[in-house]
Amino acid sequence: xxxxxxxxxxxxxxxxxxxxxxxxxxxxxxxxxxxxxxxxxxxxxxxxxxxxxxxxxxxxxxxxxxxxxxxxxxxxxxxxxxxxxxxxxxxxxxxxxxxxxxxxxxxxxxxxxxxxxxxxxxxxxxxxxxxxxxxxxxxxxxxxxxxxxxxxxxxxxxxx
Amino acid sequence: xxxxxxxxxxxxxxxxxxxxxxxxxxxxxxxxxxxxxxxxxxxxxxxxxxxxxxxxxxxxxxxxxxxxxxxxxxxxxxxxxxxxxxxxxxxxxxxxxxxxxxxxxxxxxxxxxxxxxxxxxxxxxxxxxxxxxxxxxxxxxxxxxxxxxxxxxxxxxxxxxxxxxxxxxxxxxxxxxxxxxxxxxxxxxxxxxxxxxxxxxxxxxxxxxxxxxxxxxxxxxxxxxxxxxxxxxxxxxxxxxxxxxxxxxxxxxxxxxxxxxxxxxxxxxxxxxxxxxxxxxxxxxxxxxxxxxxxxxxxxxxxxxxxxxxxxxxxxxxxxxxxxxxxxxxxxxxxxxxxxxxxxxxxxxxxxxxxxxxxxxxxxxxxxxxxxxxxxxxxxxxxxxxxxxxxxxxxx
Amino acid sequence: xxxxxxxxxxxxxxxxxxxxxxxxxxxxxxxxxxxxxxxxxxxxxxxxxxxxxxxxxxxxxxxxxxxxxxxxxxxxxxxxxxxxxxxxxxxxxxxxxxxxxxxx
Numbered sequence: 140x141x142x143x144x145x146x147x148x149x150x151x152x153x154x155x156x157x158x159x160x161x162x163x164x165x166x167x168x169x170x171x172x173x174x175x176x177x178x179x180x181x182x183x184x185x186x187x188x189x190x191x192x193x194x195x196x197x198x199x200x201x202x203x204x205x206x207x208x209x210x211x212x213x214x215x216x217x218x219x220x221x222x223x224x225x226x227x228x229x230x231x232x233x234x235x236x237x238x239x240x241x242x243x244x245x246x247x248x249x250x251x252x253x254x255x256x257x258x259x260x261x262x263x264x265x266x267x268x269x270x271x272x273x274x275x276x277x278x279x280x281x282x283x284x285x286x287x288x289x290x291x292x293x294x295x296x297x298x299x
Numbered sequence: 300x301x302x303x304x305x306x307x308x309x310x311x312x313x314x315x316x317x318x319x320x321x322x323x324x325x326x327x328x329x330x331x332x333x334x335x336x337x338x339x340x341x342x343x344x345x346x347x348x349x350x351x352x353x354x355x356x357x358x359x360x361x362x363x364x365x366x367x368x369x370x371x372x373x374x375x376x377x378x379x380x381x382x383x384x385x386x387x388x389x390x391x392x393x394x395x396x397x398x399x400x401x402x403x404x405x406x407x408x409x410x411x412x413x414x415x416x417x418x419x420x421x422x423x424x425x426x427x428x429x430x431x432x433x434x435x436x437x438x439x440x441x442x443x444x445x446x447x448x449x450x451x452x453x454x455x456x457x458x459x460x461x462x463x464x465x466x467x468x469x470x471x472x473x474x475x476x477x478x479x480x481x482x483x484x485x486x487x488x489x490x491x492x493x494x495x496x497x498x499x500x501x502x503x504x505x506x507x508x509x510x511x512x513x514x515x516x517x518x519x520x521x522x523x524x525x526x527x528x529x530x531x532x533x534x535x536x537x538x539x540x541x542x543x544x545x546x547x548x549x550x551x552x553x554x555x556x557x558x559x560x561x562x563x564x565x566x567x568x569x570x571x572x573x574x575x576x577x578x579x580x581x582x583x584x585x586x587x588x589x590x591x592x593x594x595x596x597x598x599x600x601x602x603x604x605x606x607x608x609x610x611x612x613x614x615x616x617x618x619x620x621x622x623x624x625x626x627x628x629x630x631x632x633x634x635x636x637x638x639x640x641x642x643x644x645x646x647x648x649x650x651x652x653x654x655x656x657x658x659x660x661x662x663x664x665x666x667x668x669x670x671x672x673x674x675x676x677x678x679x680x681x682x683x684x685x686x687x688x689x690x691x692x693x694x695x
Numbered sequence: 696x697x698x699x700x701x702x703x704x705x706x707x708x709x710x711x712x713x714x715x716x717x718x719x720x721x722x723x724x725x726x727x728x729x730x731x732x733x734x735x736x737x738x739x740x741x742x743x744x745x746x747x748x749x750x751x752x753x754x755x756x757x758x759x760x761x762x763x764x765x766x767x768x769x770x771x772x773x774x775x776x777x778x779x780x781x782x783x784x785x786x787x788x789x790x791x792x793x794x795x796x797x798x799x
Binding site: 146156157172175188271 | 697698699700701702703704705706708709710711712713714715716717718719720721722723725726728729730732733736739740743744746747748752753755758759761762763765766767768769770771772773774776777778779780781783789
Binding site: 166167170173189190193194196197200201202204205208209212258260261262 | 401
């Protein structure tokens, strides 16, 4: 993994994210969000977590982006795209970035290079998921079921 | 061993091409290697696309008792070239009120996942273009981007028919993606790997010396294959599930406002999607590139893969020529009320089969489970029991 | 030359701030959800980076946490968007400035 490739993907991801945060039209923002998520998945590939990258594409591009797009369609009002910024929020965001960046730059122990590891196979992830993480897995299953039912109840049309 | 050599001819050819790079820098090797793979996959499937597009019209013609295209070249075989030229020189119309960028990007977004998905399928012994550990997951991850492409086409056209078609397409694709993925799970469970190569490897060999160990020859495998095939029909928007582009209701759905070459790319993406789903079905259930009988192993592996692929494609076309279009609500009901429970039952049946050590007991148990659930579902879902005899008031 | 942990953290910090920008700076409910998703994604990137550059990369703890957090983010998105639709039905707007009364 070379620095040049890393930085170009970083620029793509951050540009997508920035466009998703700042564009006027919601649909364009949602589509730029997809670009940002794809870039992030590439990062995971670069960092040796193939499985997480694939799950990222699968969940975010396949499910979350489609959900967002559907919601935009269901709540569409041409005149109310709520343009303009709350400048207080912008200042807070810039300040947070400045603080984080300053801290990261000042910490000397962070300039380490990744150690060489054998690739993390899907089989290993599955084994760990089924042994050490079996209870968290069950809890996530429960949470997803609850979220499914909750979302359905929330958007169900009330019978009159 | 001439058989071995014929079998590996493409692999050897690729190594021969790469041997020209011996003096070249280190980083060039993988790039050229992947470029060769990409051009091979693209070239083969472009040719197959051209062939299938004319064969489909020929077969449909036969089914409907007419000739089909037979003017351009021998037996009309040059028809795809004529079609290509026609589509290339047509005017590319973009609606005035369209969202131009999205309208332009939609066909590209549609074609890219279909081509990417073709990369992880093993076409023969040592012939996987992009062999990664999570191949099957990669297939579905890129495949899920198609929904967004459909949405982009519908939205970008700024046309109510396009939008309606896109909404129908997304609703139906999201619903059928679940059974599509869940029917893959039994295979992944039994093999214990997400890699397409390992799945094909697990189906090698013959029990009793002649019966191939393909997953389609087990009860859960047969059921999962049928469910997978039906979901694949929906995912590639083929009849009888082509409601998103039902031309008699909503013109052509999300493709209404596309013309010329952009339309051709949609067409291509649809066929590539069909190839990808059929290829995955062959890999998962029909033994990949393995020969059906030990005697026939002399015939190279890629021939077997493409023979199986062609058979599935023929079934696709056959179904198109036979069945009428389904109604939207019927399609959705079928997905949630029948396909989903059956897909989950397949997982259960596969687990039982596995824990009975793949023997006769497991065979009978999994068959029994599948039959019980199938009969129960067909009993509960009977729609006709509440309907009285139809009376015609205006016709007759 | 290979990238360092520092580079990963800077990218993740930038992503987080962009998410914060969307969540605090925009007035449209869906933009706020997009911002939250971006912030969660930045946190995920941090988990993966610390796992990869950390002392024990053989032990896939960071990967596990990232997988769980992706699942939870999906649930969050589903419920959040359902809330947006429900609120839109009531107020006929998605501008969070106008969601200013509790009475129905």
